[in-house]
Amino acid sequence: MSAYEYLLLMGACVLITLPLELLFQARVYRRWKSALWAIVPVVLVFSVWDVVAIARDHWHYNERFVTGIRLGDLPLEELVFFLVIPLCALLSYEAVGTVLTALRSRWRTGSARSAEGAHGDAAQSHETQQAHEEGRR
Amino acid sequence: MNLPEYTVMTLIGMVVVIVLELLVVRSGIFRRAQYWAALGICLFFQCLVDGWLTKLSNPIVLYNPDEFSGIRFPFDIPIEDFGFGFAMITAVLMLWQRRLNRRSPVAEAADESRADVAGADVAGAGTEEAGNR
Numbered sequence: 001m002s003a004y005e006y007l008l009l010m011g012a013c014v015l016i017t018l019p020l021e022l023l024f025q026a027r028v029y030r031r032w033k034s035a036l037w038a039i040v041p042v043v044l045v046f047s048v049w050d051v052v053a054i055a056r057d058h059w060h061y062n063e064r065f066v067t068g069i070r071l072g073d074l075p076l077e078e079l080v081f082f083l084v085i086p087l088c089a090l091l092s093y094e095a096v097g098t099v100l101t102a103l104r105s106r107w108r109t110g111s112a113r114s115a116e117g118a119h120g121d122a123a124q125s126h127e128t129q130q131a132h133e134e135g136r137r
Numbered sequence: 138m139n140l141p142e143y144t145v146m147t148l149i150g151m152v153v154v155i156v157l158e159l160l161v162v163r164s165g166i167f168r169r170a171q172y173w174a175a176l177g178i179c180l181f182f183q184c185l186v187d188g189w190l191t192k193l194s195n196p197i198v199l200y201n202p203d204e205f206s207g208i209r210f211p212f213d214i215p216i217e218d219f220g221f222g223f224a225m226i227t228a229v230l231m232l233w234q235r236r237l238n239r240r241s242p243v244a245e246a247a248d249e250s251r252a253d254v255a256g257a258d259v260a261g262a263g264t265e266e267a268g269n270r
Contacts, residue, residue: 049221056142093233100174
């Protein structure tokens with residue numbers, strides 16, 4: 001089991017960030033092609049860095065905790081790392097975007113309400129939002 | 138001055154990514170609170186994941202003491218790892234944001250004036266998906 005420890009850690013990263021897609025509307029998996037366009041160049045460049053670092057003995061891996069599967073000089077775990085961590089970064093970025101948008105909407109609705117003289121109820125501010133949205137299109 | 142190689146590669150990696158963003162990719166992420174907040178969150182979680190990978194009691198990754206600064210913080214994480222993480226996260230976010238900017242300029246415009254447009258995410262989402270089809 002310990003040979004899979006590194007891979008399991010990466011699996012945990014995928015699981016922990018899954019709610020960002022499902023609950024925070026990150027929509028990264030749903031835009032998987034765009035995600036790949038961003039992630040693949042990073043995988044390539046950082047894999048080269050990793051291979052150079054291993055070759056020049058900057059670091060190496062504890063054989064107990066890796067599968068030993070290698071693609072050329074690159075351990076499978078490192079390839080997975082370079083896919084998973086950027087994916088987690090994209091999910092975080094989009095989830096933060098969702099939260100910031102919600103906060104800014106709320107802030108704006110609040111200030112609009114006070115400008116209206118405090119008689120804008122929830123339905124009214126919702127209509128205001130829709131009007132703004134339509135105006136945008 | 139004789140800097141260790143991992144230290145040098147990390148500094149070069151960070152500078153290259155910053156220069157690429159400012160001069161070539163120009164996604165605008167450095168002007169977004171969204172980027173800085175996500176970076177902070179990612180670096181926090183890096184402490185946990187990288188801390189597990191590098192813990193000296195039972196390390197998964199072992200570092201050559203001659204090739205990094207020797208500074209391990211927090212836990213047993215070589216500080217260079219955070220430069221590595223910064224470069225990787227910034228690279229992927231700038232490429233992602235550039236693609237969003239290009240694919241849906243309307244959504245991007247809505248994004249930039251998020252403060253004016255309540256529900257911009259809904260409007261942007263529709264546009265983005267339309268663009269993807």
